[in-house]
Amino acid sequence: MLRNAGFTNMSSMAGGMKAWKGFVSSGPPEAGMAYFPSAARPEELIALAWSLEEGSRRFYGAVTGSIQDQDAMAFFQGLAGAEAGHEATLLTLYQEVTGDRLVAKIPDKLFPGIVPGEVMEGGMRVEQALEWITGKGISDILDLSMSLESYSYDLYLKMERTLTDGNARRVFLVLAGEEAKHLESMAALIEKRQSPDMP
């Protein structure tokens, strides 16, 4: 069927989803997309994404202050740092999209009706996430983090595919790329923590 329709480069993944050992996201196809209105301008989408990154940065920063395990503390400090890096990437993208290279931060007027950083990637309110992790172990916090980051990666890819404005699509392509690198780093750090050599 696909060959008759002109598809010459196609493959089916052996074993299907059951055989997949990488990142997994859940939820229906439209999950999270309402957060980014399709009619929004690219700079507005950047501001919304920045707000989510700030939420994640606040979450990881708060987690750092709530755990005793030194290695885990360093790990979450690294995650908070990575989110700050994403914010810097978004500011650079904002400067490119608007042509204003001198702007030092995303203008407050682009956050109408929302408190920047109140909601983190994955759509969870930061306060709700911090409440959830109270009394939980490091593994649970890591599972939550991976789940929310995978959701975010999935959302950015869906947005890139759905939008028609070239600049808006570029925003989400860049964000998806950053999230992919972030997820790889998280997976590597989690694997290191699970290593039998880890003290």
Place this chain on the structure above:
Amino acid sequence: MSPEAVKELMKQKKPDEYNLIDVRQPGEYERGHIPGAKLIPITELASRLGEIDPAKPTILY
């Protein structure tokens, strides 16, 4: 294509350079899918081919 090869392709190419299509049912997709995969159930594939760019490598699962 092995899952490892799919992972490698996703690493080597930007998301807009390939099609990743989940041909399962909506409930299965909701329970867990590869991030970025577009859901087109197998029963709808023939009528929705216009949503996929034939010029790009296409992976189905």
